[in-house]
Amino acid sequence: MRRPRLCLVIPALNESQAIGKVLDEVPREIVDEVLVVDNGSTDDTASLALSHGAKVLFEPRRGYGNACLAAIRYLEGIEPEVVIFIDGDYSSDPREVDLVLRPILRGEADLVIGNRAPSMMEEGSMPLHARLGNRLALVLLRILYGRSFSDLGPFRAIRWIGLKSLGMKDQTYGWNVEMMIKASKMGLRIVEVDVSYRRRIGRSKISGTPVGSMKAGYRIIMTIIRHFLS
Ligand SMILES: Nc1nc2c(ncn2[C@@H]2O[C@H](COP(=O)(O)OP(=O)(O)O)[C@@H](O)[C@H]2O)c(=O)[nH]1
Numbered sequence: 001m002r003r004p005r006l007c008l009v010i011p012a013l014n015e016s017q018a019i020g021k022v023l024d025e026v027p028r029e030i031v032d033e034v035l036v037v038d039n040g041s042t043d044d045t046a047s048l049a050l051s052h053g054a055k056v057l058f059e060p061r062r063g064y065g066n067a068c069l070a071a072i073r074y075l076e077g078i079e080p081e082v083v084i085f086i087d088g089d090y091s092s093d094p095r096e097v098d099l100v101l102r103p104i105l106r107g108e109a110d111l112v113i114g115n116r117a118p119s120m121m122e123e124g125s126m127p128l129h130a131r132l133g134n135r136l137a138l139v140l141l142r143i144l145y146g147r148s149f150s151d152l153g154p155f156r157a158i159r160w161i162g163l164k165s166l167g168m169k170d171q172t173y174g175w176n177v178e179m180m181i182k183a184s185k186m187g188l189r190i191v192e193v194d195v196s197y198r199r200r201i202g203r204s205k206i207s208g209t210p211v212g213s214m215k216a217g218y219r220i221i222m223t224i225i226r227h228f229l230s
């Protein structure tokens with residue numbers, strides 16, 4: 001199997017407690033470039049990312065999607081073969097990069113989504129309200145698009161050509177589900193693989209509180225409906 005030019009993208013907002021540990025777990029023999037997109041952190045996320053071997057991009061506009069879009073703009077100049085997205089909070093395990101990469105290397109997938117398998121989830125890693133929001137979104141995807149996914153997990157690999165063709169736009173937490181909907185509509189081959197999920201280090205920016213989950217859930221559900229109507 002030929003090794004792709006692989007870039008790992010890590011959106012990060014105030015992850016100084018976690019980012020160094022995350023970067024230390026990246027299998028550098030597989031990953032060619034690691035990008036941390038800092039979204040205006042007020043802690044030393046950026047300097048820690050630098051000292052742990054990442055390239056740091058700054059995106060002043062807040063939002064998970066904005067961070068990912070900034071990474072895509074940068075990658076236009078690199079034209080990697082595969083891009084892997086992973087959160088910077090230590091919840092997903094970068095040592096599992098090969099799990100999400102394998103179906104692409106085998107030529108079986110264009111997009112591989114890491115399914116946070118219940119048997120591989122650390123207790124307390126995902127609050128009940130986040131689980132319920134995830135379920136609701138998955139039910140909607142099934143009803144509106146006829147697609148059965150197991151998870152909206154953020155740890156995922158996608159072929160660069162496929163990613164570019166999606167024309168991603170979502171600036172916030174609808175990003176992950178936008179990718180799944182567009183990839184489905186465009187007929188990309190989507191494969192799910194089981195990955196682990198740990199308790200994050202530091203404070204959650206999204207689904208750590210019921211209010212945060214509701215806001216993110218609203219965004220996600222509106223994204224699903226909007227794309228259905230368009
Ligand atoms: N760049 C950027 N990253 C964000 C933003 N909000 C959250 N993140 C990052 O996105 C990832 C997921 O956020 P997290 O707080 O863990 O959400 P949770 O997993 O739902 O609790 C983490 O790596 C955060 O640092 C944001 O506005 N901009």
Ligand SMILES: [Mg+2]
Pocket residue numbers: 087089091200204
């Ligand atoms: Mg998290």
